Amino acid sequence: MTAPSRSPKFRTRLIILVLLLVTPAFGLVFYGNLEQRRIEKAKVRQGATALSELAGANQATFVKNTRQLLTTLAQFPFLVLATNRPFCEVHFSNLLKLSPDYVNFGLIETDGTLFCNGAETNVSENLNDRSYFQRVIQTKRFSIGDFQVGRLTAEPELSFGYPVLDEKGGVKRVLFASLKLSLLSEAVADVRLPAHGAVTVIDRNGTVLAQHPESEKWVGKSLAGTGVAERILARREDMFEAPGLDGVPRLHAVTPIKEGDSPGLFVSVGIPLEVSFAHANQALVRNLVVLGLVAAAVLAGARFYAEQFFLRPVNALVAATHRLAEGDLSVRTGRIRGAAELAHLARAFDEMAERLQKRQTEIAQAHEQISRLNEDLERRVRERTVQLEAANQELEAFSYSVSHDLRAPLRHIDGFSDLLTKHLGGSLDDKGKRFLKTISDSAKRMGRLIDDLLVFSRMGRSEMRHAVVDLERLAQEARTELQTQAEGREVVWKNGGLPSAQADAAMLRQVFINLLSNALKYSRDRNPAIIETGVAKGGPDEVVIFVRDNGAGFDMRYADKLFGVFQRLHRAEEFEGTGIGLANVRRIILRHGGRTWAEGKVGEGATFFFSLPATAPSVMEPTRS
Amino acid sequence: MNPLQGILLVEDSDHDIELTLAALDEHKLANEVTVARDGAEALDYLFRRGAFAERTSGQPLVVLLDLKMPKVDGLEVLRQMKADSELKKIPVVMLTSSREEADIVRSYELGVSAYVVKPVDFQDFVESVKCLGCFWALINQQPETNRSNP
Numbered sequence: 069m070t071a072p073s074r075s076p077k078f079r080t081r082l083i084i085l086v087l088l089l090v091t092p093a094f095g096l097v098f099y100g101n102l103e104q105r106r107i108e109k110a111k112v113r114q115g116a117t118a119l120s121e122l123a124g125a126n127q128a129t130f131v132k133n134t135r136q137l138l139t140t141l142a143q144f145p146f147l148v149l150a151t152n153r154p155f156c157e158v159h160f161s162n163l164l165k166l167s168p169d170y171v172n173f174g175l176i177e178t179d180g181t182l183f184c185n186g187a188e189t190n191v192s193e194n195l196n197d198r199s200y201f202q203r204v205i206q207t208k209r210f211s212i213g214d215f216q217v218g219r220l221t222a223e224p225e226l227s228f229g230y231p232v233l234d235e236k237g238g239v240k241r242v243l244f245a246s247l248k249l250s251l252l253s254e255a256v257a258d259v260r261l262p263a264h265g266a267v268t269v270i271d272r273n274g275t276v277l278a279q280h281p282e283s284e285k286w287v288g289k290s291l292a293g294t295g296v297a298e299r300i301l302a303r304r305e306d307m308f309e310a311p312g313l314d315g316v317p318r319l320h321a322v323t324p325i326k327e328g329d330s331p332g333l334f335v336s337v338g339i340p341l342e343v344s345f346a347h348a349n350q351a352l353v354r355n356l357v358v359l360g361l362v363a364a365a366v367l368a369g370a371r372f373y374a375e376q377f378f379l380r381p382v383n384a385l386v387a388a389t390h391r392l393a394e395g396d397l398s399v400r401t402g403r404i405r406g407a408a409e410l411a412h413l414a415r416a417f418d419e420m421a422e423r424l425q426k427r428q429t430e431i432a433q434a435h436e437q438i439s440r441l442n443e444d445l446e447r448r449v450r451e452r453t454v455q456l457e458a459a460n461q462e463l464e465a466f467s468y469s470v471s472h473d474l475r476a477p478l479r480h481i482d483g484f485s486d487l488l489t490k491h492l493g494g495s496l497d498d499k500g501k502r503f504l505k506t507i508s509d510s511a512k513r514m515g516r517l518i519d520d521l522l523v524f525s526r527m528g529r530s531e532m533r534h535a536v537v538d539l540e541r542l543a544q545e546a547r548t549e550l551q552t553q554a555e556g557r558e559v560v561w562k563n564g565g566l567p568s569a570q571a572d573a574a575m576l577r578q579v580f581i582n583l584l585s586n587a588l589k590y591s592r593d594r595n596p597a598i599i600e601t602g603v604a605k606g607g608p609d610e611v612v613i614f615v616r617d618n619g620a621g622f623d624m625r626y627a628d629k630l631f632g633v634f635q636r637l638h639r640a641e642e643f644e645g646t647g648i649g650l651a652n653v654r655r656i657i658l659r660h661g662g663r664t665w666a667e668g669k670v671g672e673g674a675t676f677f678f679s680l681p682a683t684a685p686s687v688m689e690p691t692r693s
Numbered sequence: 694m695n696p697l698q699g700i701l702l703v704e705d706s707d708h709d710i711e712l713t714l715a716a717l718d719e720h721k722l723a724n725e726v727t728v729a730r731d732g733a734e735a736l737d738y739l740f741r742r743g744a745f746a747e748r749t750s751g752q753p754l755v756v757l758l759d760l761k762m763p764k765v766d767g768l769e770v771l772r773q774m775k776a777d778s779e780l781k782k783i784p785v786v787m788l789t790s791s792r793e794e795a796d797i798v799r800s801y802e803l804g805v806s807a808y809v810v811k812p813v814d815f816q817d818f819v820e821s822v823k824c825l826g827c828f829w830a831l832i833n834q835q836p837e838t839n840r841s842n843p
Contacts, residue, residue, distance in 0.1 A: 467793075472760070472761050472789070472790040472791045472793075473761075473790070475790045475811075475813060476706060476708075476709065476790050478813045479709075479712070479790070479811055479812070479813050479815070479818065480706075480708040480709070480712065482813055482814060482815045483708070483712040483715075483815040483818065484708070484712070485815070486815040486816065487712070487715055487815075508815070511813060512813055512814050514813075515812075515813030515814070516813075519792075522792075
């Protein structure tokens with residue numbers, strides 16, 4: 069019973085319980101975090117859109133201003149349609165000085181030849197490969213160029229084109245303005261971005277026009293083919309998540325800047341989500357830590373509580389039970405402090421142990437008393453056995469004396485009577501002969517009495533040898549033995565069939581001999597003599613055998629005397645006998661635990677009954693002969 | 694040397710001796726009977742010592758031995774006889790009043806030749822003695838050595 073249990077210990081269960089209780093809280097924390105992230109994301113989207121629109125507006129300002137400027141310039145034909153190149157160049161040079169945001173102004177003929185510009189005089193260039201020029205020729209409207217490094221200024225710039233139209237609406241010349249590209253980056257730098265946010269401005273080709281931060285690194289680089297540029301230029305979505313130029317995943321909000329119907333520039337504001345989630349994550353960590361601490365505290369509290377009010381008393385109870393099981397009945401839990409149920413249990417345990425101890429003591433005392441009584445009994449049995457043995461020995465000695473010493477004088481009496489008869493011979497008269505014969509007969513009779521008495525005595529003392537005995541066979545043997553007595557007489561034997569019984573065969577045989585020989589003797593005046601053996605009805609615990617004759621019978625008033633030693637109901641002259649036979653029968657049957665009785669009527673015969681205990685193994689079914 | 698040595702009767706009771714001799718006499722056997730009055734005398738006779746140290750007669754043909762006697766009883770006489778290489782050849786017949794089973798068993802264990810209970814009826818006794826005398830002293834054939842002096 070000290071073998072460790074396979075089921076988890078109580079502490080383990082307790083930990084599991086606390087964890088189960090805390091689990092919803094953890095779920096709540098994680099759910100809150102998710103919710104917070106969702107809110108954060110929405111905020112980020114809002115912010116990104118706003119910032120994107122702000123940055124777009126910022127950039128659009130340049131486009132708008134340039135457009136206005138070019139539109140205004142186009143209203144002065146003397147300038148835009150001038151044929152005097154130096155004149156034109158002076159004007160543009162002056163205008164350039166007044167407009168520090170620009171790096172050049174100029175006019176291009178429709179064939180792409182540069183007519184004049186403000187940056188460098190007397191230059192003849194063909195600019196018909198410039199995108200703004202081509203678009204102006206095509207659309208006859210204001211157009212935004214692409215990233216380029218100016219051939220005249222050798223600076224990165226963004227050029228805008230504007231058509232100079234004749235009366236018929238045909239393009240006479242293309243007016244252009246080249247914006248200092250760094251202005252765009254400076255402008256986007258003014259937008260207040262969240263940490264790790266980025267603003268990128270790209271042209272239609274995907275080349276970076278402006279970037280914040282790290283403008284130097286990225287401006288002029290073509291992003292064509294990169295994921296971000298593709299998605300910006302695809303224009304299917306104005307917000308998407310993708311890694312930025314630096315590889316940091318961001319939420320990108322795109323604002324296109326239109327030059328007319330189609331966008332010429334794209335402003336993208338990227339805000340890293342992780343940064344925005346940082347707050348939520350911090351909150352999550354904080355909540356988790358707090359929750360963990362709370363759980364630990366609850367666990368510690370529960371353990372303390374359990375230890376104090378549950379485990380300790382339970383362990384004390386278990387220890388006490390073990391000691392009780394090992395036989396220490398003096399063990400008590402004492403006043404256990406703990407849960408009320410445990411205290412009850414402990415009290416009940418103590419009471420049980422108390423009762424057990426008391427019972428044990430009583431049993432021990434009873435045992436002691438029993439063994440004392442047993443010893444006493446054994447001692448008395450020994451004493452009594454010794455006494456009985458002594459008595460038996462005395463009886464043996466007595467019967468030996470009777471057998472040997474008492475018979476000797478009788479033998480002498482008979483012997484000398486005989487010798488005297490012979491001695492006197494013819495001088496003895498009849499009276500003398502009769503006297504001597506009486507002396508002789510008496511001596512012989514006393515010899516028989518002594519012999520019978522010895523048999524009777526021996527019958528009471530001899531050891532019984534029990535076996536299963538066929539009573540019918542014994543009766544038959546007795547009849548055979550008595551055959552000589554029946555010689556010359558007509559005797560009808562009736563055999564009712566006798567059962568087997570647990571008995572001493574020799575003794576039972578003697579019973580049948582005595583009873584049958586009696587029956588023969590007392591029925592000798594009958595012709596025929598009828599002698600019957602059989603089973604009579606008896607009590608439930610016995611089997612009753614009877615021997616019946618149709619002889620002299622007896623007076624029932626003297627029935628009690630029949631079985632007494634030397635008791636006779638007939639005079640010796642009528643029926644010879646010593647009166648010991650029935651006494652022997654009774655003695656034998658008594659030794660078998662049975663009883664004997666007789667029924668009779670003078671002149672009508674007698675029936676002698678004896679019973680044997682009908683214990684299961686001793687009495688079998690009757691065997692019919 | 695008389696080779697026909699007759700019967701040794703060992704009996705303490707005078708009456709019994711007289712009755713036994715009377716019974717033997719009826720069959721003309723009384724003259725061949727030597728009587729020892731107790732076990733000790735019987736042993737002296739048989740072993741030729743004490744009063745019988747000078748005995749020259751041969752050993753008896755049969756010993757009729759009473760069981761219960763003063764000094765040395767019949768069973769002891771029987772035991773000593775059967776322990777002796779010569780005497781054990783002599784047939785011993787217990788002639789006693791005792792019909793106790795224990796006595797009979799003990800006698801046969803010691804090698805008795807016959808056990809006869811003396812009947813109370815004298816005529817029965819005469820018959821018994823006659824049979825005994827006829828059988829053991831006349832009919833029974835014994836080794837030649839029993840008849841000679843040691």
